[in-house]
Amino acid sequence: MLEIPVLLVVIVIVALIFDFTNGAHDCANAIATVVSTKVLSPRTAVAMAAVLNLFGAMLGEEVAHTLGQGIVNTDMVMGSQALVLAALIGAIAWNLITWYYGLPSSSSHALIGGLMGAAITHAGFSTLNAMSIVKKILLPLVLSPLAGFAVSYACMSLLMLLFWRTNRRTVTRSFEKLQIVSSAFMATSHGLNDAQKTMGVITLALFLFHQIDTIHVPLWVKLSCALAMAMGTALGGWKIVKTMGHKIFKLEPVHGFAAETSAAVVITGASLMGAPISTTHTITACVFGVGATKRLSAVRWGIAGNLVVAWILTIPAAATMASISFLILELLGIAD
Structure with missing residues (x-):
């Protein structure tokens, strides 16, 4: 009979909660x-x-591979089975704080920061896969919102050029229907990128517990992560909806279509390259890009400053919380 360590079961449950x-x-x-x-x-x-x-969430696993083996050197953390648990606790703690205050920070980078903080606490900075972090994490962290801003600005500018003579009510009615399509595209791309991150973490845990020989994502992991994310989505994050949809820029259907389509294109492209980017960063930048086509003063740039602070803090804050969690697990005799 197959024996499954209790700690691994706990890690999988916590990962699904995340x-x-x-x-x-x-x-x-x-x-x-x-x-x-x-x-x-x-x-x-x-x-x-x-x-x-x-x-x-069921469409790919490139991002999962990056999370599973592109952040920490798996050979150097084989002796720390509680590392993933500490990383998840740190990420969840930061998620809950930003959710409470209605800040659209990045769950993705909270998870990445958690992994980094736990690994460093376990065995120092040498545990980090530096080149992969730079290429797959830090560069996309900077480039994805810039790309989102540029693509959405160009998309909205093109729409303004194409429909500048069209009656405003006609444009609004047309894009009310089209925005349903763009929102659906955005939701699909979100699942493609974000759900894979938890898949990668669970896969890393399975590898550390010698349940699998290589970093590949089992089907049951894909299904469970996809279902957990869908259930979380059904709960909703209404404070963040209010910030995203009302406080940055007063949106009309054509603006929503341009922002969502642009964000989905950037996120899907990053997912195919295995880059775990922040869907939050990307869609927020797209809303700013669309707003800037009207006039710069139409965008509430003070809100942008608050969001940028939250983004900058995410990785180090989650890393710190994960580090503390790892030390507490050590004191409890759980971390090896």
Whole structure:
């Protein structure tokens, strides 16, 4: 009979809880604009996002591989089976803090910061896969919001050029329908990138516990992570919806369409390259890009400053919390 360590079971459960909070925290990425423009009711938008997050989560595993073996050197952390648990505790703690205050920080980078903090506490900075972190984490961290801003600015500018003679009511009615499509695209891309991050963490735990020989994602891991994220999305993150959909820029359906489509394109491209980018960073930058086409003063840049502070703090804050968690687990005799 197959024996499964109790600690591994605990880690998988905590990882799925993180995935659930990720869905609740980040569902705003997919539905904030479509709700704020009143194209869909909150209940309908959340239901759609939950289903499409589930679908998107099953479409690939490139990002999962990056999380599983691209952040920490697996050979150097083989003796620390509680490392993943400490990382998850740190990430969840930061997620809950930012969720409480309605800040659209990145669940992805909270998880990455958690892994880094726990690994460093276990055996120093040499445990980190520095080149992979630079290429797959830090560069996308900077480039994805810049790309989102640029793509959404260009998309909105093109739409303004194409429809500048069209009656405003006609444009609004047309893009009310199109925004449902763009929101669906955004929800699918969110599942494709974000759910894979938890898949990668669980896969790393399975590897550390010698349950699998290589970093590959078992089907049951894909299914459980997809379902956990979908359930979290169904719960919703209404404070963040309010921040994303109302406080940055007063959105109309055409603006929502441009922002969501641009964000989904950037996120899907990053997912195919295995880059675990922040869907929150990307869609927020796209909302700013769309708003800037109207006039710079139309965007509430003070809100942007608060969001940037939250983004900058995420990795070190989650790393610190994970480090503390690892030390506490050591005191309890759980961390080897």
